[in-house]
Amino acid sequence: MHISENVSLREHNSFGFDISAEYFFSAKSLAEIQEVLQWRQKHNKPLLVLGGGSNTVFTRNVTGLVLHVAIDELTTDENENDINVHAGAGVNWHQLVKQTVFSGQYGLENLALIPGNAGAAPIQNIGAYGKELCDNLISVDVLHRETGETATLSNKECDFGYRHSLFKTPAGADFIVLGIHMRLSPQDKPVITYQALQNAMQNTPPTACEVFDQVCRLRQSKLPDPKVIGNAGSFFKNPVIPCQQVDALRKEYPDLPVYPHSEAECKLPAAWLIDRAGWKGHRSGDVGVHSQQALVLVNHGGGNGQQIAILADEIQKDVTQRYQIHLEREPTIY
Numbered sequence: 512m513h514i515s516e517n518v519s520l521r522e523h524n525s526f527g528f529d530i531s532a533e534y535f536f537s538a539k540s541l542a543e544i545q546e547v548l549q550w551r552q553k554h555n556k557p558l559l560v561l562g563g564g565s566n567t568v569f570t571r572n573v574t575g576l577v578l579h580v581a582i583d584e585l586t587t588d589e590n591e592n593d594i595n596v597h598a599g600a601g602v603n604w605h606q607l608v609k610q611t612v613f614s615g616q617y618g619l620e621n622l623a624l625i626p627g628n629a630g631a632a633p634i635q636n637i638g639a640y641g642k643e644l645c646d647n648l649i650s651v652d653v654l655h656r657e658t659g660e661t662a663t664l665s666n667k668e669c670d671f672g673y674r675h676s677l678f679k680t681p682a683g684a685d686f687i688v689l690g691i692h693m694r695l696s697p698q699d700k701p702v703i704t705y706q707a708l709q710n711a712m713q714n715t716p717p718t719a720c721e722v723f724d725q726v727c728r729l730r731q732s733k734l735p736d737p738k739v740i741g742n743a744g745s746f747f748k749n750p751v752i753p754c755q756q757v758d759a760l761r762k763e764y765p766d767l768p769v770y771p772h773s774e775a776e777c778k779l780p781a782a783w784l785i786d787r788a789g790w791k792g793h794r795s796g797d798v799g800v801h802s803q804q805a806l807v808l809v810n811h812g813g814g815n816g817q818q819i820a821i822l823a824d825e826i827q828k829d830v831t832q833r834y835q836i837h838l839e840r841e842p843t844i845y
């Protein structure tokens with residue numbers, strides 16, 4: 512086992528920040544993870560688990576060990592009605608979506624082109640265009656970083672919500688995801704409840720492959736490519752607030768878009784709130800808010816994570832002051 516020292520993480524975070532890890536190890540199997548965790552315990556080093564780095568903002572160099580989970584096994588078990596797919600945590604998410612959809616295994620088409628790896632997908636229950644991971648997820652294989660015990664957590668045990676799961680809470684923060692089990696379908700019946708997707712489809716009902724292609728087109732037209740301009744996708748969650756508060760806000764902002772969430776709560780588009788507050792296209796030195804997408808903070812090149820954190824803070828304070836709404840950050844800030 513070779514653990515590298517003083518490794519640049521520039522290629523391991525989608526903001527492209529040039530920070531370094533004191534120790535770095537890319538593990539391709541459970542055995543390798545167990546071995547490196549023993550090393551870490553023996554040397555008493557802090558641990559940071561990393562996938563593709565597309566939802567992580569590094570504000571400083573990493574002290575301790577960065578464990579890059581790179582288990583890339585992919586297995587499929589098919590019967591007449593169901594297709595069970597098991598993806599190792601290191602499998603690239605978009606490649607997994609593409610491979611399944613174009614092999615007649617349907618269900619993940621709406622989640623095309625989300626960067627990152629399968630192991631991070633349950634952490635925030637990735638979602639887009641009317642679907643979330645939890646709609647197809649059966650269970651998650653995990654390893655406890657302190658006890659070394661392995662377990663399989665059911666969908667219910669993962670306690671999924673909007674960009675939320677058990678893994679984001681103290682009760683689940685010590686689990687390392689080894690792989691995920693998903694149930695896909697041989698029936699080509701895509702979900703097109705998301706209005707913008709429905710409007711963009713030419714054929715009704717569309718095939719899952721058509722939905723995949725359309726989602727890719729929509730995303731490419733709306734979201735900046737991290738390879739061109741560093742970013743972590745949406746930086747803030749869409750806030751969920753009591754509907755009573757919406758009524759009051761609508762008096763001042765009659766054009767405020769509102770989406771139903773539950774009987775008593777509504778979801779508001781964070782992008783609208785930020786845009787309306789005048790932040791779209793704002794630039795502070797080498798970081799800023801994307802000119803087309805107010806929810807995306809960007810590194811224009813030469814920026815760093817601290818500058819992003821300061822900008823995010825300013826936006827949050829301004830939004831709170833204007834609308835009395837707290838915006839929650841989506842990426843993990845290190």
Ligand SMILES: Cc1cc2nc3c(=O)[nH]c(=O)nc-3n(C[C@H](O)[C@H](O)[C@H](O)COP(=O)(O)OP(=O)(O)OC[C@H]3O[C@@H](n4cnc5c(N)ncnc54)[C@H](O)[C@@H]3O)c2cc1C
Pocket residue numbers: 525559560561562563564565566567580600625626627628629630631632634635636637638639686687688689734735736737742743744745843
């Ligand atoms: C351009 C762009 C568009 C995006 N669009 C979407 C979108 O539409 N919907 C959406 O939900 N997200 C979106 N994201 C966010 C991101 O792609 C997802 O959250 C993705 O799942 C992150 O995967 P990753 O492997 O890069 O995670 P990382 O950034 O490596 O990790 C994210 C978090 O998960 C933890 N983690 C990673 N792997 C493991 C593991 N094996 N075990 C335990 N913990 C782990 C990390 O410690 C960290 O806290 C977008 C990001 C970008 C850059």
